Amino acid sequence: MGIATFCVLMVSLLLVGISSLFVMNIEILLGSIENKNEIVLFLKDDVTEDKIPEAQESISMLPNIVYVKYYPKETALENYIAQMKEYEEVFDSLKDDNPLPDAFNIKIEDTSKITETVDALSEFSFTEKVKAPTEFAQILTRLRKVVFVVSVSLLSALILVSLIMISNSTRASVYARRREINIMKYVGATNSFIRMPFFFEGLFTGFVSGLGAYAVTYYGYNALMDIIANNISFWEIIGVSEPLPFSEVQFMMLGVYLCIGAVIGALGSVISTTKHLQV
Amino acid sequence: MVELKNVCVAYNKGHNVINGINIHIDDGDFTFIVGASGAGKSTLIKLLLKEVDACDGTVMVNGYNLRTLKKNRVPKFRRTIGVVFQDFRLIPSMTVYENIAFVLRVINAPRSYIKKRVSYVIGLVGLQNKMKSYPNELSGGEQQRVALARALVNDPKLLIADEPTGNVDPELSQEIVGLLKAINQCGTTVVMVTHEHELVKHFGGRLININQGTVIYDDVIDGEAESLTDDSI
Numbered sequence: 001m002g003i004a005t006f007c008v009l010m011v012s013l014l015l016v017g018i019s020s021l022f023v024m025n026i027e028i029l030l031g032s033i034e035n036k037n038e039i040v041l042f043l044k045d046d047v048t049e050d051k052i053p054e055a056q057e058s059i060s061m062l063p064n065i066v067y068v069k070y071y072p073k074e075t076a077l078e079n080y081i082a083q084m085k086e087y088e089e090v091f092d093s094l095k096d097d098n099p100l101p102d103a104f105n106i107k108i109e110d111t112s113k114i115t116e117t118v119d120a121l122s123e124f125s126f127t128e129k130v131k132a133p134t135e136f137a138q139i140l141t142r143l144r145k146v147v148f149v150v151s152v153s154l155l156s157a158l159i160l161v162s163l164i165m166i167s168n169s170t171r172a173s174v175y176a177r178r179r180e181i182n183i184m185k186y187v188g189a190t191n192s193f194i195r196m197p198f199f200f201e202g203l204f205t206g207f208v209s210g211l212g213a214y215a216v217t218y219y220g221y222n223a224l225m226d227i228i229a230n231n232i233s234f235w236e237i238i239g240v241s242e243p244l245p246f247s248e249v250q251f252m253m254l255g256v257y258l259c260i261g262a263v264i265g266a267l268g269s270v271i272s273t274t275k276h277l278q279v
Numbered sequence: 280m281v282e283l284k285n286v287c288v289a290y291n292k293g294h295n296v297i298n299g300i301n302i303h304i305d306d307g308d309f310t311f312i313v314g315a316s317g318a319g320k321s322t323l324i325k326l327l328l329k330e331v332d333a334c335d336g337t338v339m340v341n342g343y344n345l346r347t348l349k350k351n352r353v354p355k356f357r358r359t360i361g362v363v364f365q366d367f368r369l370i371p372s373m374t375v376y377e378n379i380a381f382v383l384r385v386i387n388a389p390r391s392y393i394k395k396r397v398s399y400v401i402g403l404v405g406l407q408n409k410m411k412s413y414p415n416e417l418s419g420g421e422q423q424r425v426a427l428a429r430a431l432v433n434d435p436k437l438l439i440a441d442e443p444t445g446n447v448d449p450e451l452s453q454e455i456v457g458l459l460k461a462i463n464q465c466g467t468t469v470v471m472v473t474h475e476h477e478l479v480k481h482f483g484g485r486l487i488n489i490n491q492g493t494v495i496y497d498d499v500i501d502g503e504a505e506s507l508t509d510d511s512i
């Protein structure tokens with residue numbers, strides 16, 4: 001089968017691997033943006049401290065809720081003060097007569113259902129006002145869908161393309177042996193008997209290509225992460241979380257490379273024998 | 280057993296290379312097929328091996344109806360036949376030994392049996408000292424004998440030989456036909472294509488003459504040397 005097939009397969013696998021890593025990082029980015037956005041429910045002034053657990057309980061009972069955190073007005077004020085050190089005195093004077101409302105910070109599970117949850121939250125008698133990043137959540141949901149569709153179609157296209165490229169590059173080697181294949185059929189060999197060596201050859205080439213692609217990805221990704229780690233400000237500008245560390249996906253990457261490589265290699269070389277078996 | 284009824288074969292539509300042929304060959308027969316070059320002899324053999332398909336008529340070989348035989352059953356059918364092809368069809372990347380052994384590997388024969396059987400048939404055609412040679416290192420006649428050994432190795436019910444003496448001198452020709460006759464006496468049906476009328480006259484047997492895709496003569500003729508045939512096996 002040879003070096004050409006090996007190279008073609010390795011490049012295809014690399015494309016698959018790199019785009020997967022890219023998509024996974026985008027997912028992480030979107031997820032962390034999502035995490036930052038909580039719904040805030042402001043409580044009416046007349047809700048006393050002893051009614052808080054009950055209110056918290058009834059919110060938790062709603063579907064799609066991950067957690068409900070009580071955020072008393074004292075904490076809110078402290079956080080404000082901490083954020084704006086230079087106006088400390090102004091706020092200090094407010095400590096005795098805190099104008100901020102008590103609130104719940106609510107995290108929901110499925111941002112695509114945010115409108116329903118907001119509606120349900122507004123129904124409660126203790127609710128003064130619900131502040132939710134509704135529009136933002138919708139954009140995020142749509143973005144996620146796009147990323148999913150694009151990545152799935154990209155990966156399927158890449159796998160299909162590699163299959164075609166592999167069966168093309170094995171075709172030459174099979175063509176050179178077509179007479180041999182014909183003769184084998186004339187003396188009574190079955191298709192699977194004739195295909196066996198081609199199958200194993202393809203499997204082996206695919207396996208080795210998978211290892212090669214893994215090595216390239218390993219060094220490439222880690223080198224890239226080094227650059228990013230040395231320029232933390234860059235990551236802080238575009239994102240809110242750390243990029244995916246390679247160690248977290250290394251076994252999955254290796255497994256996927258070896259499997260896809262072996263399957264495409266074997267399938268590609270078997271497909272290219274088919275034409276010559278029709279005798 | 281071979282049963283051909285009103286069979287026609289065409290490579291290109293509208294031009295029949297085999298044209299309404301009727302041939303019946305019983306188990307255990309020895310049949311010579313002769314005919315001018317281009318008469319359709321090799322095509323007839325390709326038909327018997329299901330290398331080409333009939334466009335009309337009935338084709339029964341060794342109990343298989345080739346016109347209705349499913350693709351995945353073809354290998355099993357072909358294992359009941361041994362063929363010496365006019366162009367030998369040896370696998371260039373395999374040695375003489377491997378070429379012959381391949382036929383037995385295909386049917387998953389045990390290693391020890393393969394070794395014994397292959398050595399035996401190589402002995403029959405007198406190529407013991409060429410076992411490790413590759414086809415391109417052999418003369419035409421030697422390649423032809425390898426092809427014969429390969430056709431024999433599986434102990435087929437029907438042995439078909441397309442010009443098995445085409446590349447050898449008259450003495451060796453007689454030896455090869457003698458070998459085929461001996462194999463025939465052990466119960467194998469033999470069909471041999473030749474254009475050497477001398478050989479046919481010498482050995483005798485059933486003779487079918489084909490011209491332009493039809494049978495023009497089919498009868499048994501007496502040989503001059505019936506007694507020469509019983510020594511090889």
Ligand SMILES: Nc1ncnc2c1ncn2[C@@H]1O[C@H](COP(=O)(O)OP(=O)(O)OP(=O)(O)O)[C@@H](O)[C@H]1O
Pocket residue numbers: 290291296314315316317318319320321322323365474
């Ligand atoms: N693959 C093919 N495609 C088209 N025509 C073919 C093919 N093979 C053979 N023919 C034609 O069919 C006719 C019969 O050929 P065939 O090989 O059966 O002759 P033959 O009797 O074996 O001749 P020879 O004694 O020279 O071997 C010839 O006219 C030949 O040109």
Ligand SMILES: [Mg+2]
Pocket residue numbers: 320321322365441
């Ligand atoms: Mg011929």
